[in-house]
Amino acid sequence: MIVITEDVVIRESQGGIIICLNSQDSFPDLKQQLLDKLKAFDDLLIGVQVVLDVGQRKLKKTEVLELKEMLLEQGLHLKKLISRGKSVDLTGKGGQVEVVNTPTTTLKNQEIGSIEETILVKRTLRSGQRVFFPGNVVVLGDVNPGAEVIAGGNVLIMGSMRGMVHAGALGSEDAVVAAFRLNPTQLRIANHITRPPEGQASKGNEPEIASIKSGKVIIEDLKL
Amino acid sequence: MKGKVIVVTSGKGGVGKTTTTANLGTALTMLGRRVVMVDTDIGLRNLDVVMGLENRIVFDIVDVVAGGIKLKQALIKDKRFEGLYLLPAAQTKEKTAVSAHQMKTLCYELKKEFDFVLVDCPAGIEQGFKNAIAGADEAIVVAVPEVSSVRDADRIVGLLEAAGLRKNQLIINRIRPRMVKRGDMMDIEDMIDILSVDLLGVVPEDETVIVSTNKGEPVVIAPGSRAGEAYRRIARRINGEEVSLLPLDHSEGLVDRFRRMFKLASR
Numbered sequence: 001m002i003v004i005t006e007d008v009v010i011r012e013s014q015g016g017i018i019i020c021l022n023s024q025d026s027f028p029d030l031k032q033q034l035l036d037k038l039k040a041f042d043d044l045l046i047g048v049q050v051v052l053d054v055g056q057r058k059l060k061k062t063e064v065l066e067l068k069e070m071l072l073e074q075g076l077h078l079k080k081l082i083s084r085g086k087s088v089d090l091t092g093k094g095g096q097v098e099v100v101n102t103p104t105t106t107l108k109n110q111e112i113g114s115i116e117e118t119i120l121v122k123r124t125l126r127s128g129q130r131v132f133f134p135g136n137v138v139v140l141g142d143v144n145p146g147a148e149v150i151a152g153g154n155v156l157i158m159g160s161m162r163g164m165v166h167a168g169a170l171g172s173e174d175a176v177v178a179a180f181r182l183n184p185t186q187l188r189i190a191n192h193i194t195r196p197p198e199g200q201a202s203k204g205n206e207p208e209i210a211s212i213k214s215g216k217v218i219i220e221d222l223k224l
Numbered sequence: 225m226k227g228k229v230i231v232v233t234s235g236k237g238g239v240g241k242t243t244t245t246a247n248l249g250t251a252l253t254m255l256g257r258r259v260v261m262v263d264t265d266i267g268l269r270n271l272d273v274v275m276g277l278e279n280r281i282v283f284d285i286v287d288v289v290a291g292g293i294k295l296k297q298a299l300i301k302d303k304r305f306e307g308l309y310l311l312p313a314a315q316t317k318e319k320t321a322v323s324a325h326q327m328k329t330l331c332y333e334l335k336k337e338f339d340f341v342l343v344d345c346p347a348g349i350e351q352g353f354k355n356a357i358a359g360a361d362e363a364i365v366v367a368v369p370e371v372s373s374v375r376d377a378d379r380i381v382g383l384l385e386a387a388g389l390r391k392n393q394l395i396i397n398r399i400r401p402r403m404v405k406r407g408d409m410m411d412i413e414d415m416i417d418i419l420s421v422d423l424l425g426v427v428p429e430d431e432t433v434i435v436s437t438n439k440g441e442p443v444v445i446a447p448g449s450r451a452g453e454a455y456r457r458i459a460r461r462i463n464g465e466e467v468s469l470l471p472l473d474h475s476e477g478l479v480d481r482f483r484r485m486f487k488l489a490s491r
Contacts, residue, residue, distance in 0.1 A: 125382075128379045142418075145375060160417075
């Protein structure tokens with residue numbers, strides 16, 4: 001169990017988290033409470049699958065979509081929705097536990113749609129600077145130690161990668177990180193976190209690419 | 225023609241911002257320019273001590289921006305050089321006593337009167353830093369060859385760029401050529417590679433700086449000081465001259481030593 005509060009409870013579960021919304025406040029208040037809670041976690045939850053338990057609350061379809069969108073903005077995927085209320089919109093039956101799968105196809109489409117988008121960062125990212133984008137990120141410059149690049153898709157650095165990079169931050173294991181010089185302080189792909197081996201001088205004179213192969217982050221020379 | 229406001233900053237403390245400000249201010253005055261040094265480290269003022277002007281302070285920067293005191297009343301004339309002035313920080317107040325807008329106005333007023341306005345920035349990236357850079361046209365970033373200092377300098381350059389300051393130059397301070405040669409210290413290339421800003425100068429580690437500072441004298445006026453020579457060269461560069469970097473692999477031979485002793489004796 002991570003956090004307990006009266007209104008919003010976030011619990012760990014297999015491969016994700018469960019967020020229980022017990023608050024009886026108005027929907028905008030509830031949304032704000034959830035957002036505040038999520039913000040407190042900073043980047044820790046990026047890419048995590050979420051099961052949302054709204055308890056006795058009745059949610060409209062638009063409200064569910066709103067929540068899903070907000071979660072995605074924070075880098076979380078709404079996977080399931082649990083509702084005990086007599087919510088007409090959610091096909092829930094009074095007093096019974098209903099597990100409603102949100103239409104996964106639309107979610108997938110959204111994911112793919114956003115990953116196709118790419119932004120170009122046309123400068124060097126310095127310590128304390130951070131780029132987050134749900135699609136691909138291309139940096140025309142260096143990423144210095146203390147800077148962060150977080151992308152839902154792939155990351156390409158046309159310079160030295162010395163900071164923290166997270167590709168596939170929304171859960172995509174196919175994402176890759178390529179850099180002209182790949183010397184990150186930490187490299188993350190989906191939910192894999194790696195760091196360069198201790199005490200080993202970086203090779204760092206050839207372009208390299210990091211990807212997940214058979215469940216492990218592998219770094220290879222970039223050959224095109 | 226209006227003057228230039230240059231902020232001397234570093235992020236990290238203790239890397240030599242105040243020493244750099246004092247010496248560049250003095251060296252620029254020696255080149256015939258009119259210079260004012262502004263200490264924005266409110267609550268921890270030092271520049272007056274380093275310049276040996278502490279006992280002349282009557283009014284300070286807060287009195288000027290918020291207390292209705294005229295600039296002319298607060299500016300302290302240097303005891304050695306004509307055309308060099310100091311606007312001291314307040315010691316009994318806090319950084320919030322001055323706002324960024326007030327600093328902007330102050331810098332604007334000062335550059336009407338002076339060729340160079342050197343702003344000594346406090347350590348950190350909070351209000352004091354924001355105030356110090358508010359009225360600046362250019363920045364000098366001071367860093368020592370240590371990873372922590374370079375990291376902070378990088379953050380500072382990022383913040384300067386975000387604030388719209390495009391001309392940011394680097395002074396590498398307290399470098400030890402022997403350690404660099406042995407590979408035990410970051411060298412100039414390593415630092416420039418990360419920071420990717422123009423190099424304004426390199427100042428070697430030099431004990432005479434400590435001696436001078438304790439006496440309340442900028443090291444640029446001390447004869448035979450390596451650091452002093454480096455600062456004089458940097459000042460000439462700021463003044464628009466093309467000057468080569470101070471050669472670092474300076475191994476003092478016996479002849480040099482005799483020459484220096486002779487020079488010292490003849491003064």
